[in-house]
Amino acid sequence: xxxxxxxxxxxxxxxxxxxxxxxxxxxxxxxxxxxxxxxxxxxxxxxxxxxxxxxxxxxxxxxxxxxxxxxxxxxxxxxxxxxxxxxxxxxxxxxxxxxxxxxxxxxxxxxxxxxxxxxxxxxxxxxxxxxxxxxxxxxxxxxxxxxxxxxxxxxxxxxxxxxxxxxxxxxxxxxxxxxxxxxxxxxxxxxxxxxxxxxxxxxxxxxxxxxxxxxxxxxxxxxxxxxxxxxxxxxxxxxxxxxxxxxxxxxxxxxxxxxxxxxxxxxxxx
Amino acid sequence: xxxxxxxxxxxxxxxxxxxxxxxxxxxxxxxxxxxxxxxxxxxxxxxxxxxxxxxxxxxxxxxxxxxxxxxxxxxxxxxxxxxxxxxxxxxxxxxxxxxxxxxxxxxxxxxxxxxxxxxxxxxxxxxxxxxxxxxxxxxxxxxxxxxxxxxxxxxxxxxxxxxxxxxxxxxxxxxxxxxxxxxxxxxxxxxxxxxxxxxxxxxxxxxxxxxxxxxxxxxxxxxxxxxxxxxxxxxxxxxxxxxxxxxxxxxxxxxxxxxxxxxxxxxxxxxxxxxxxxxxxxxxxxxxxxxxxxxxxxxxxxxxxxxxxxxxxxxxxxxx
Numbered sequence: 001x002x003x004x005x006x007x008x009x010x011x012x013x014x015x016x017x018x019x020x021x022x023x024x025x026x027x028x029x030x031x032x033x034x035x036x037x038x039x040x041x042x043x044x045x046x047x048x049x050x051x052x053x054x055x056x057x058x059x060x061x062x063x064x065x066x067x068x069x070x071x072x073x074x075x076x077x078x079x080x081x082x083x084x085x086x087x088x089x090x091x092x093x094x095x096x097x098x099x100x101x102x103x104x105x106x107x108x109x110x111x112x113x114x115x116x117x118x119x120x121x122x123x124x125x126x127x128x129x130x131x132x133x134x135x136x137x138x139x140x141x142x143x144x145x146x147x148x149x150x151x152x153x154x155x156x157x158x159x160x161x162x163x164x165x166x167x168x169x170x171x172x173x174x175x176x177x178x179x180x181x182x183x184x185x186x187x188x189x190x191x192x193x194x195x196x197x198x199x200x201x202x203x204x205x206x207x208x209x210x211x212x213x214x215x216x217x218x219x220x221x222x223x224x225x226x227x228x229x230x231x232x233x234x235x236x237x238x239x240x241x242x243x244x245x246x247x248x249x250x251x252x253x254x255x256x257x258x259x260x261x262x263x264x265x266x267x268x269x270x
Numbered sequence: 271x272x273x274x275x276x277x278x279x280x281x282x283x284x285x286x287x288x289x290x291x292x293x294x295x296x297x298x299x300x301x302x303x304x305x306x307x308x309x310x311x312x313x314x315x316x317x318x319x320x321x322x323x324x325x326x327x328x329x330x331x332x333x334x335x336x337x338x339x340x341x342x343x344x345x346x347x348x349x350x351x352x353x354x355x356x357x358x359x360x361x362x363x364x365x366x367x368x369x370x371x372x373x374x375x376x377x378x379x380x381x382x383x384x385x386x387x388x389x390x391x392x393x394x395x396x397x398x399x400x401x402x403x404x405x406x407x408x409x410x411x412x413x414x415x416x417x418x419x420x421x422x423x424x425x426x427x428x429x430x431x432x433x434x435x436x437x438x439x440x441x442x443x444x445x446x447x448x449x450x451x452x453x454x455x456x457x458x459x460x461x462x463x464x465x466x467x468x469x470x471x472x473x474x475x476x477x478x479x480x481x482x483x484x485x486x487x488x489x490x491x492x493x494x495x496x497x498x499x500x501x502x503x504x505x506x507x508x509x510x511x512x513x514x515x516x517x518x519x520x521x522x523x524x525x526x527x528x529x530x531x532x533x534x535x536x537x538x539x540x541x542x543x544x545x546x547x548x549x550x551x552x553x554x555x556x557x558x559x560x561x562x563x564x565x566x567x568x569x570x571x572x573x574x575x576x577x578x579x580x581x582x583x584x585x586x587x588x589x590x
Contacts, residue, residue, distance in 0.1 A: 107283065108290030111566055115524045116558045120298045123546045123554040124309060196413070203415050204528050208543060220415075227421055227532075230436075234425050241418030249413035 006257025009192075012250025016243075019066035029057035031064045032215045040233045049239050052222070053229050058239055061217035065240065068218045069247060072133050072202040072211070073195045079137030080144050080194060085187055087141070088148025089179055093156060093171060103149070106142040114139035114201045118210045132211035136201045140194050147190045151183035185262045192255035196248045203244045219244050277574060284570045291562045292344065296337050299555045300329075309551055310353045344563075349556030354548060359556030362541055369439060369537035373456055373526045378515065380461030381468055381522075386504070388465070389472025393480060394495055396473070404469065411466025416525045420459045420532035427455060437534035456533045460525050464518065471514045475507035482506075516572030520565045 023031075028048070035055035043050045049058040084106075091102035117135035118127075125131055155161060161178055169177070205211035206220030214221055219240040226237035300306055307323040308315065315323075324330050328339065343350070349359040388404050395401035428436035434455055440448040476499065479485055488498035527539035534540075538557060545553035 104283070104286050105290065107287050108294060111287050111291045111520070111562055112294060112558075113520050113524045115527060116561060117298075119542055119546050119554055120295065120558055123549055123551050124299060126549075127546070200415055204417060204524075207415075207417050208528065208531055210543075210546065220417075223418060223421060230421065230424060231429055234429060237418075237421045237425065241415065241421065244415050244418065245410075245413045248415075249410065252409065252413060 002257060002260045005253045006261060009250050009252070009254030009257050012246050013254055016066050016070065016247045016250065019063050020070045023063035023067050027057075027060035027063050029060045031056065031060040031217055040229060040236075042233075043235065050233070050235065052225060052236060053233075054225075058222070058236065061222055062219070062239060062243055064217045065219040065222060065243065066247075068129065068206075068212055068216070069199055069202060069244075072129065072136065073198045073251075075133045076137035076140060076198045076202075077191050077194045079133070080140035081187065081191060084141040084144025085148040085183075088145035088150075089152050089175060089183070091145065092149040092152025093175060093179065099149075102145065106145045109138060110142040112139065115204065115208075115210075118205050122210050127205075127210045127213060129212040129216075132202055132205045135205075136198050139201075140198065143194060144187070144190060147186055148183055151186045152179050155179050155182045185258070189255050189259045189262070192251050192258060196251035196255065199244060199248050199251065280570060280573050284566055287566055288563065289341075291566070292341050292559060293337070295555060295559055295562070296340060299551055300333065300336060306551060309549055312549075344556075344559055349560050350552040352545075352550055352553045354550050354553075359553055359560070362553065363538065363557060363560060366537050366541050368441075369535050370523075370526055370530065370539070372442075372453060373460065373529065373535070373537065374519075374522050376453065376457045377460035377464060377526065378518070378522055380457055381464035382515075384461060384465035385468035385472050389469045389476060390496070390499060390503075392469060392473040393476035394499065396477065405473070408466045408469040411462060411469075414463060414466075416460060416463045417528050417532045419463055420456065420529055423455045423459050424532075437532075439533075439535045452533075452535075456529045456535060459532075460522065460529050463525060464522055467518070467521075468511075468514065471511060472507065475510045476503055479503040479506050512572060512575060516569045519568045519572070523561060523565060 033056065035051070038047075038051045038055035039053060041047050041051040041055075047057050047059065049062065052058055052061070087102050087106070091099040114136045117139055118132055121131040121135055122128075155178055158178075161174060164174055164178060202211060202218070203220035203223075206218040207224050209221070209224070212218045212221065214225075222240040223237060226233075226240065230237055307320045307327065307329055311319055311323060328336060331339075340350070347360060349363070351358050352362060355362075388408070392401050392404040392408070396405075424436050427434045435452055439452050442449045479499065479502070484502055485498055488502055489495065493501065526537070527542065529535075530537040530539035531543060538561065542554060542557050544550075545557065
């Protein structure tokens with residue numbers, strides 16, 4: 001059952017990745033060029049998922065959308081991990097006032113959700129893929145900091161760390177040799193779950209017009225466009241939503257699967 | 271720790287978070303490269319116009335003075351003035367607040383009504399198909415973006431069945447029946463998506479209860495599983511649930527802003543999105559500050575209630 005979760009997660013993530021890679025080299029039609037004569041075609045042998053209100057092939061736009069989704073996920077989760085994980089380790093290892101300061105800053109950032117950050121950034125710089133990546137990444141830092149801190153505290157209480165400290169290993173030595181390798185798995189799980197959150201956030205931002213602007217396709221802005229034709233071509237609003245849901249499900253299952261794989265004790269409670 | 275001490279400590283966290291968030295919001299809008307006056311006036315403004323607006327907005331003062339001035343006004347309920355319309359942010363915000371508050375409040379209640387029974391089934395029947403079904407549905411629900419859920423609801427209930435209006439809003443005071451018809455889909459959409467997240471917490475909290483001695487005792491003296499869980503389990507699980515609900519406030523609010531956009535509701539979401547589109551920076555800044563303040567206040571209140579509803583916390587205080 002749990003292994004099935006992991007495999008299903010890997011499969012879904014694999015499909016999204018494959019779509020993104022394929023879109024770099026090939027799409028059945030131009031994903032941006034407006035074709036007035038081909039508006040709102042139903043799914044068929046030529047246009048597998050039909051065409052949108054601008055006559056553009058939906059399947060081609062979906063492929064390119066996968067690329068944007070992965071790009072935003074990788075950059076924002078990367079940003080959050082690179083800043084959040086070391087901060088969490090620092091807080092956990094140093095304790096005292098450093099711990100307090102780091103965690104309070106993390107609370108402050110936590111109070112400002114990605115959507116509100118994105119609105120602030122978009123009203124200063126204009127909405128773009130970059131503002132979306134930065135706001136999602138910054139908003140995800142606290143989660144990484146907390147997970148890294150909790151993991152670090154656990155490691156620091158272990159006997160082998162006590163032994164290492166007694167034998168004179170420096171703080172950096174302990175961080176590099178004991179803490180980092182031991183918390184890497186939980187950070188991996190957090191990355192996978194964070195990726196799912198990032199996909200949802202990016203989709204919401206581009207749906208609201210706060211991320212990648214048209215004509216560049218994202219699953220979110222495709223849904224916004226599809227909503228205008230919901231009475232005449234409702235199927236259009238199904239495909240991008242399904243893609244988002246399956247991608248998010250994939251990363252969530254992967255995260256859960258990894259967690260159980262790494263720690264069988266969690267099976268009952270999680 | 272004494273109850274008063276706890277509350278004071280929580281108040282301290284509230285103040286630090288509030289000041290920290292206000293600095294962050296201020297820094298993003300005022301101190302980043304690019305000039306606020308230039309942003310407000312657009313690229314075609316002459317340097318003279320920009321200079322004039324800078325002076326008018328007080329942007330020529332040191333940043334720290336600007337921040338203290340702005341935050342001081344925020345503390346007395348003045349969230350700024352729209353550069354485009356000249357209206358105060360609070361006057362733009364208040365008429366729309368009711369819509370968002372209805373949506374957030376009803377959705378939180380709705381998500382609890384869905385998540386608690388479902389979580390109980392998931393915990394009690396966790397080794398049979400019913401439990402697996404609930405957990406799997408929650409997993410699927412968590413993957414559905416709230417706006418897509420809304421679009422699907424419109425497709426089914428407005429386009430095909432024609433039971434409910436696809437979008438729009440009627441104030442409660444104008445026509446209660448119509449108000450309800452317009453709010454059903456947005457509230458249910460947001461409730462379902464939030465419930466999917468909550469079910470996991472309810473299940474985890476209740477599975478812990480199932481392993482407790484008092485639950486085993488209740489079962490041993492003849493309570494049925496569901497009865498024992500209702501009588502003894504929920505109250506204990508409520509404590510961790512309240513904490514989760516406090517953390518959920520901001521995500522429900524974000525969800526509400528998105529859902530408002532799907533259903534074209536005239537709430538704070540539409541105010542913010544219009545302001546962003548028009549680059550009305552001060553309205554965005556003021557409204558975001560207002561929302562963050564609201565979330566921090568609600569989270570703090572939830573935490574206080576957590577200290578107050580748990581008899582063990584009171585027992586500690588009274589030295590029992």
